[in-house]
Amino acid sequence: MIGCENSKKSYSDSNKEKCLSDDVINLDQGDPTAFQEYWMKKKDRCTVVIPAWDLMSYFSDTTNVCWFLEPELEKAIKALHGAIGNAATEERYIVVGTGSSQLCQAALFALSSLSKVKPVSIVVAVPYYSTYVEEASYVQSSLYKWEGDARTFDNKGPYIELVTSPNNPDGTMREPVVNRREDGKVIHDFAYYWPHYTPITRRQDHDLMLFTFSKITGHAGSRIGWALVKDIEVAKKMVHYLTINSIGVSKESQTRATTILNELTKTCRTQSESFFEYGYEKMKSRWERLREVVESGDAFTLPNYPQAFCNFFGKTISTSPAFAWLGYKEERDLGSLLKEKKVLTRGGDRCGCDRKYVRVSMLSRDDDFDVFIHRLATIKDLKCNQP
Amino acid sequence: MIGCENSKKSYSDSNKEKCLSDDVINLDQGDPTAFQEYWMKKKDRCTVVIPAWDLMSYFSDTTNVCWFLEPELEKAIKALHGAIGNAATEERYIVVGTGSSQLCQAALFALSSLSKVKPVSIVVAVPYYSTYVEEASYVQSSLYKWEGDARTFDNKGPYIELVTSPNNPDGTMREPVVNRREDGKVIHDFAYYWPHYTPITRRQDHDLMLFTFSKITGHAGSRIGWALVKDIEVAKKMVHYLTINSIGVSKESQTRATTILNELTKTCRTQSESFFEYGYEKMKSRWERLREVVESGDAFTLPNYPQAFCNFFGKTISTSPAFAWLGYKEERDLGSLLKEKKVLTRGGDRCGCDRKYVRVSMLSRDDDFDVFIHRLATIKDLKCNQP
Numbered sequence: 001m002i003g004c005e006n007s008k009k010s011y012s013d014s015n016k017e018k019c020l021s022d023d024v025i026n027l028d029q030g031d032p033t034a035f036q037e038y039w040m041k042k043k044d045r046c047t048v049v050i051p052a053w054d055l056m057s058y059f060s061d062t063t064n065v066c067w068f069l070e071p072e073l074e075k076a077i078k079a080l081h082g083a084i085g086n087a088a089t090e091e092r093y094i095v096v097g098t099g100s101s102q103l104c105q106a107a108l109f110a111l112s113s114l115s116k117v118k119p120v121s122i123v124v125a126v127p128y129y130s131t132y133v134e135e136a137s138y139v140q141s142s143l144y145k146w147e148g149d150a151r152t153f154d155n156k157g158p159y160i161e162l163v164t165s166p167n168n169p170d171g172t173m174r175e176p177v178v179n180r181r182e183d184g185k186v187i188h189d190f191a192y193y194w195p196h197y198t199p200i201t202r203r204q205d206h207d208l209m210l211f212t213f214s215k216i217t218g219h220a221g222s223r224i225g226w227a228l229v230k231d232i233e234v235a236k237k238m239v240h241y242l243t244i245n246s247i248g249v250s251k252e253s254q255t256r257a258t259t260i261l262n263e264l265t266k267t268c269r270t271q272s273e274s275f276f277e278y279g280y281e282k283m284k285s286r287w288e289r290l291r292e293v294v295e296s297g298d299a300f301t302l303p304n305y306p307q308a309f310c311n312f313f314g315k316t317i318s319t320s321p322a323f324a325w326l327g328y329k330e331e332r333d334l335g336s337l338l339k340e341k342k343v344l345t346r347g348g349d350r351c352g353c354d355r356k357y358v359r360v361s362m363l364s365r366d367d368d369f370d371v372f373i374h375r376l377a378t379i380k381d382l383k384c385n386q387p
Numbered sequence: 388m389i390g391c392e393n394s395k396k397s398y399s400d401s402n403k404e405k406c407l408s409d410d411v412i413n414l415d416q417g418d419p420t421a422f423q424e425y426w427m428k429k430k431d432r433c434t435v436v437i438p439a440w441d442l443m444s445y446f447s448d449t450t451n452v453c454w455f456l457e458p459e460l461e462k463a464i465k466a467l468h469g470a471i472g473n474a475a476t477e478e479r480y481i482v483v484g485t486g487s488s489q490l491c492q493a494a495l496f497a498l499s500s501l502s503k504v505k506p507v508s509i510v511v512a513v514p515y516y517s518t519y520v521e522e523a524s525y526v527q528s529s530l531y532k533w534e535g536d537a538r539t540f541d542n543k544g545p546y547i548e549l550v551t552s553p554n555n556p557d558g559t560m561r562e563p564v565v566n567r568r569e570d571g572k573v574i575h576d577f578a579y580y581w582p583h584y585t586p587i588t589r590r591q592d593h594d595l596m597l598f599t600f601s602k603i604t605g606h607a608g609s610r611i612g613w614a615l616v617k618d619i620e621v622a623k624k625m626v627h628y629l630t631i632n633s634i635g636v637s638k639e640s641q642t643r644a645t646t647i648l649n650e651l652t653k654t655c656r657t658q659s660e661s662f663f664e665y666g667y668e669k670m671k672s673r674w675e676r677l678r679e680v681v682e683s684g685d686a687f688t689l690p691n692y693p694q695a696f697c698n699f700f701g702k703t704i705s706t707s708p709a710f711a712w713l714g715y716k717e718e719r720d721l722g723s724l725l726k727e728k729k730v731l732t733r734g735g736d737r738c739g740c741d742r743k744y745v746r747v748s749m750l751s752r753d754d755d756f757d758v759f760i761h762r763l764a765t766i767k768d769l770k771c772n773q774p
Binding site: 029031032033035036039040042043044045046047048049050051052053055056057058059097098099101102105109131134135138139140141142143214218219220221222223240241244245246247248249250251252253255256259260263 | 416418419420422423426427429430431432433434435436437438439440442443444445446484485486488489492496518521522525526527528529530601605606607608609610627628631632633634635636637638639640642643646647650
């Protein structure tokens with residue numbers, strides 16, 4: 001089932017109009033609005049109520065290294081990782097951030113501040129999350145320096161490798177590639193290491209792991225992320241960064257994240273209620289529709305992902321990444337081609353790669369996703385040698 | 388009326404215990420918990436209720452330069468400034484931040500990025516808000532460089548002067564001191580330019596003005612600040628910083644700030660309900676108690692503030708800053724002396740000044756303030772020449 005024609009029954013009126021009209025569809029950012037329908041069905045169940053006198057102080061727990069982390073959020077994070085089995089939380093410090101972007105910068109600050117030699121090189125294997133380039137370079141820090149592709153990196157001296165697994169933009173499982181233990185540090189970004197996107201094959205157990213609320217449940221507006229950090233000195237330096245950068249993190253968002261993460265944990269083993277069951281089916285269905293369009297023509301490519309046994313679901317499942325890494329079979333700027341069809345995507349060049357690739361968000365609202373599939377279908381049979 | 392003995396009727400049991408015990412009282416940070424009692428009395432009036440499906444997107448208004456600013460918050464900010472008359476909002480861009488600390492850094496980034504010559508010198512007249520030093524130096528940016536006291540600054544080239552008025556830590560009204568118009572930019576921090584702290588003598592109308600929710604109503608935990616920015620290029624660069632730094636600002640906090648700011652505006656002319664009437668009386672009463680202790684001995688000094696006509700209250704009022712800039716009459720480390728009495732304050736040296744001064748938060752809870760006054764009274768008669 002592809003395109004508008006075959007799925008009209010599920011369309012809202014606004015969607016019908018979009019199919020007929022030529023609205024711009026923005027799949028550049030990964031705004032995870034796909035999951036809103038799940039939360040609509042919860043009705044009042046995870047509603048938060050905050051009276052005016054509550055959550056007024058800067059401080060959440062002055063005895064915690066991360067003094068602005070709400071204790072209930074800490075418990076909720078540990079409980080969820082325990083229930084899903086995707087990451088170890090024992091003997092680790094939890095540092096909360098205004099999204100994982102702020103935490104990534106806190107980690108770059110912490111690791112480079114603790115390095116004897118500065119600036120520390122920052123590397124990531126291509127294709128990489130384009131925002132890493134900006135995060136590592138915009139303030140022109142003397143502590144660290146963006147050095148690009150980890151695979152071609154051969155500078156001497158200390159370095160930090162960012163490893164996103166599953167990877168943004170291409171959905172592959174990643175390991176560090178530089179592996180010079182004596183002077184290398186690794187930041188593991190596990191934003192997408194959740195069972196609706198990828199099989200949970202092991203309990204991750206690294207020194208510095210980042211997670212974000214946005215990409216689990218779709219609550220991007222809350223700007224909540226967390227780091228699991230083994231070394232107390234690194235955790236302290238990260239907290240130092242967050243203290244100067246924003247004097248902590250919104251308590252309202254922490255409260256809401258607590259409520260919603262607790263709901264995930266509570267319902268994760270009840271098939272009819274589980275967010276992860278819902279999310280897995282939703283992502284799988286979208287990927288099937290996308291692959292059907294791509295495979296029915298000869299213009300586009302998509303990565304193939306091996307199936308694997310998921311410890312959480314207890315069965316072998318497929319991978320359905322949050323982004324599609326769509327390629328064009330000949331040398332052509334695919335982003336421009338899609339832009340002509342009024343579909344905005346992120347060009348592969350921004351990810352350190354070729355413009356024949358684009359990153360397409362798979363987390364848009366249903367109506368935008370449907371329009372995307374419809375428009376892609378109209379160009380899938382283009383001859384590759386067309387101008 | 389000073390100390391515990393004379394005001395026991397208003398004490399909670401925990402406070403009685405604190406007077407008898409020797410708990411450490413932390414008046415170092417300016418945690419504005421003093422105002423919680425006002426919000427307790429509101430009961431459910433400003434309670435926010437957020438269902439799980441709401442506020443999920445990164446985006447608030449894609450047509451706004453500040454695309455992550457909730458339109459209702461923008462309206463609430465404009466309405467409040469209009470009602471109080473403390474700042475012009477016309478022909479300005481509003482940029483929301485995770486507290487005004489993040490906005491200050493966004494402003495340093497924006498103004499220095501737009502400067503032809505880098506690094507840009509950052510200066511502030513002493514005594515200054517100690518966090519400015521950290522904000523201007525922690526990431527070791529090549530865009531700007533902390534140069535300390537504005538009064539002794541004589542470097543050539545571009546500079547940014549931070550002007551906090553009323554000033555943190557000493558409560559004085561401030562103007563820029565460098566005044567080299569050809570290559571200088573000014574960031575006006577008006578965190579405390581509200582009628583419960585100081586007479587509103589004019590409607591401020593500068594290029595770049597910062598405000599924070601924390602110090603108006605006491606909602607520090609929300610981490611909401613805003614900038615009023617004249618130049619669209621500066622506003623865009625600030626938004627660029629905030630986009631990379633944290634991909635915007637918590638929607639939950641923006642929603643709560645909207646509700647509470649609207650309540651301030653709605654009730655500001657009803658004497659029995661107005662937060663500013665309440666806040667003014669509270670701060671005035673605390674300052675009277677503090678001055679009574681200080682003036683009854685010969686050890687301490689406090690700044691004197693001229694009375695002035697407040698356009699908001701329509702009468703001549705006194706100044707009651709959020710911090711007391713307490714001095715010792717002889718050369719001695721006042722912070723250490725108070726620490727012996729288990730009162731934590733911020734040393735004057737951190738504000739670019741002498742250790743004979745300390746910054747004391749006047750915004751603590753009642754019980755902590757009472758204990759502070761009590762302990763200060765026990766040392767006010769110390770001979771200055773004691774070791």
